[in-house]
Amino acid sequence: MNTEKTDLLAQSDHGAVRRITLTDVRRRNALSESMISALTTALEAAAEDSAIRVVVLAADGPAFSAGHDLKEISGHRGDADGGQAYFEQLMAACSALMQTIVRLPKPMIAEVRGVATAAGCQLVASCDLAVAGEGARFCTPGVNIGLFCSTPMVALSRNVSRKHAMEMLLTGDLVPAARAAEIGLVNRVVAEGDLEVETMRLAERIASKSQRTLKIGKEAFYRQVELPLSDAYDYAAAVMTANLMDADACEGISAFLEKRAPTWER
Template sequence: MTEATDAPVRVHTEHGIATITLNQPAQRNSLSMAMLESLSGVLTDLGRDGGTRVVVLAAAGKVFCAGHDLREMHEQIDSHDFQLKLFQQCSKVMQQIVNLPKPVIARVSGVATAAGCQLVASCDLAVAERGARFATPGVNIGLFCSTPMVALSRNISRKHALEMLLTGELISAERAEQIGLINRAVASEALDETVYGMAATIAGKSGHTLRIGKEAFYRQLEMSLDQAYDYTAHVMAENMQANDAREGISAFLDKRAPDWQHR
C-alpha cells in the first residue's frame, strides 16, 4: 500500500515490512489533528493487512517529531472540546501502536520531543542515530507532558521518567539507550541497516506467533505475578495448537527451515 507523496503520512511496503513516514518536515512532523487522524487510518489499514509482518515508523526531514502542533493548539486555546479531542486522538494512536498485531520499530533521526518522544516510547522497539535527541519539555512552557508520561513511565524507571518530565531537558541517544527508552543508538550511516536488519529478522518469523506474543506481553505487564503466569500458561497451551507451532517444532527436530503459514 502506498499513500500520495503529499499526504501527512506516507506508507511503503516491501518484503512484509511496512514503513510509515511522517511526511510534514516543514511543520517538524508535529502531531496536528490532521497528522494524528492520518496516522490512525494508516495503522488501522496495516492492522488488517495480512501481508505486513513488521511496521517501521520513520520521519522525513531533520526532526522525527516535535510533539503536538503548538500553533494549532494556541489558535484553539479557548476550546476545551478541541483540546480534549486532540489529546484523546493522540492517546488513541498511541494505543493503536501498542495494540497493533505486528511489531512496530521506531526509526529515529533528529529530535523527538513531547508527544514525539511519546511516539517513540509507544513503539515496541526503537533505534536512533547517535545524533538524535529526546525530551518531554512541556514543563518549560507551563504544559506538563501528562499524556507522554503514560508511555514514558511504562518504558523506563520512575526516577528516569520523572527526571525527563520535571527538567524538560534534552537527552542524547546514548543516554536514551542507557535508560531503556530506545534499544540501540547507532551511527547515522548504520541507521537503516540496523532498523531494517532487525525488521527483516522479525519478519522472518511466524506472523501468527508474533501476534500472540505481542498481545501477551502487554497484557501480562498489568497483572500480578501469579495472574501473569496463569494467563501465559493458557496462552502457550493455546499457541501449541497452532499450525505454525506444530510446523516450527517439527522443522527444528528435522533440522530444516520452517515453512510458516502464519496461522
C-alpha cells in the same frame, strides 16, 4: 515495491515490512490533528494487510516529531469555551493513536533521526522497539512552558524506570541517544548513515517469524505486564497452551527437531 505519499505520510512496502514515514517537515512532523488522523488510518490499514508482518515508523527532516502543534492548539484559545472541547478531542485522538500502536497485531519499530520531543517522544516510547541514530535526542519539555507532559508520561513511565522518567518530565532536558539507550527508551544506537539499513535489518529479521506467533506474543506481552505476578503467570500459561496447539508452533517445533527451516502457515 508499492509506494504512496501525501503531505503528511509516505508509505512503502519492502517484502513483509511496511515503512511509514512522517513527511510534514515544515511543521517538524508535529502530531497535529490531521497527522494523528492520517497515522491512525495508516496503522489500521497495516493491521488489516495480511502481507505485512512488521511496521517501521520513520520521519523526514531534522525532527522525528516535535509533539503537538502548539500553533494549532493556540488557535483554539479563541473558541467560546477557551478551547477546552478541542483540547479534549485532541488528547483523546492522540491517546487512541498510542493505543493503536500498542494493540497493532504486528511489531512496530521507531526509526529515530533528529529530535523526538513531548508527544513525539511518546510516539517512540509507544512503539515496541526503537533504533536511534547517534545524533537523535529525546525530551518531554512541557514543564518549561507550563504544560506538564502528562500523556507522554504514560508511555514513558512504561518504558524506563520511574526515576529516569521523572527526571525527564521534571527537567525537560534533552536526552542524547546514548543515554536514551542506557535508560531503555531505545534499543540501540547506530551511526546516522546506517540507521535505515540497521532498522530494516532488524525489521526483516522479525518479519521472518510466524505472523500468527508475533501477534500472539505482542498481545500477551502488553496484557501480562499490567497484571499481578500470579495472574500474569496464569494468563501466560493459558496463552502458551493455546499457542502450542497452533499449526505454526507444530511446524516450528518439527522443523527445529528435523534441523530444517520452518514453513509458516501464516
